[in-house]
Amino acid sequence: MTSTVEIRNVVKRFGKVEAVRDVSFSLPEGETVALVGHNGAGKTTLMKLMLGLIRPTSGSITVLGDDPAAGQFEARRRLGYLPESVSFNAALTGRETLAFYARLKREPTTAVQPLLDRVGLSHAASRRVGTYSKGMRQRLGLAQALLGEPRVLLLDEPTTGLDPALRHSFYEIVEELRGRGATVLLSSHALTELEERAGRVIIMNRGIKVADGTLDELRRIARLPTRIRLKVSDVGLANVPNWLGPVEGWRRVNGHMVEIDASAESKIEVLRRATNEGAPVEDLDVIPPTLDELYAHFLLSQEAAR
């Protein structure tokens, strides 16, 4: 697979602050990659570096074969960007705004109407952007990022301010572009936001790349315990070790519940015993580690290593 974005040992300092510290990764064609991290983790800085809006202090960046900061505009024509909390001039209408950006990308203005339809803004196209709600502005932002069939799409916190239905249609559009071979980089401050849409996740913390891989890979690396929750009768509560056997890390919650953090190896064994004939278990839930827990794990393990 050819990669569209190459980042090698990039460092970016703003005065004394190191916003990005020695980060390397490459993004292949036709993949959705999530860039996850707290506010200030360096996500937006990385995107600005890829756009060539700022230059790296050291290291090199290649986007679609060009150095983005070299002043070559050829690559930018095939690049879509949606900034965090996008804003537009309030005086122009949605259609005029989109037509302006289309002209800058040398796209025919006939491309404007289909895009407005696609993001569901055709009814408001002749209204001034100043009257738009946050969700509508976000959709207009997405529409401008989609101008000119981009091969690389950089979306900075794209789903904030979108209601669930819009979020769904947003991911559909992204998925469609990815299917046609575009690289999509989504940034987010929480893994749950992404709803498992991204094929690959890059976790950033304080400018450092903490983890990089598919969600399954990350789960394997993190070795987070699966939570098993048992609803137990009064009799069973008194002598849990007797029927459950020697299990590390179990606790009582809410009176009648027993909660066990089971590692990948002991998971099956615990379930077997809990469902054994005669075990005083009335109900049972198995809760795999959530994305938030996974995320927290990587952040904590990096903080601990410092």
Place this chain on the structure above:
Amino acid sequence: MRNILIVARKEIQEGLRNRWVLATTLLLAGLALSLTFLGSAPTGTVGVRALDVVIVSLSSLTIFLLPLIALLISHDAIVGEMERGTMLLLLSYPVGRWQVLLGKFLGHLSILAFATLLGYGAAAGALAATGAEIDAESWIAFATMIGSSIMLGAAFIAVGYLVSALVRERGTAGGIAVGIWLVFVLIYDMALLGMLVVDQGQILSGSFLNALLLLNPADAYRLFNLTGSAGVSAFSGMAGVAQSATLSPPVLLAALAAWALVPLALAALAFSRREL
């Protein structure tokens, strides 16, 4: 070039939409018309050179008003878009920063030129319609006055951009813009006058004075228009100055042009070095 025109077109579109164009044109036309008719009341309408009187009063109006309007529309151009976040998106497009700046300049200058042409033209038109006799020389002087007024506007737009490219906040840009207007339009001349009175022609040479006059675009404009044509200088009471002036109209025009180009180039430089 195409990018510059695209940005300029959007700037004009915005100006039309948020009524900058309308407001400026109406303001200039209103003031020009009232100056034309009320201003000629004391001299009566018998004067053969009615338009020359208008030129004198309009160029005085220009010195106060056009720099103010130019600074008002320009001080926000860069820092305002950065603060609102629209600049980030614009610069992610295949367009250079200098193209954005030149495009904005072209757009803002067109707005100002349109308003000046229409506003002042209305005054001249109204004068001609009332049957005043106007000869060709007066028309040329009037056209020159409008042309140099637009150049004065261009100079202050460029200065406004320079401020806008240098500061971090919109409020600062606004404050500095007001300060620049006060200095160039009011304080500079008063200080110059005071200096001459104190000096009594002892130390300061004529060439030094000339240099000081060229260092202020408003003064260059004033000298250019009030001494430019014989008829006008007679009315403006500057005939004496005109005879002794060593600054020729081309030099004054060049000074105005430099006042537009140098700050614009500096603004482009400052803008290109800014981190987003």
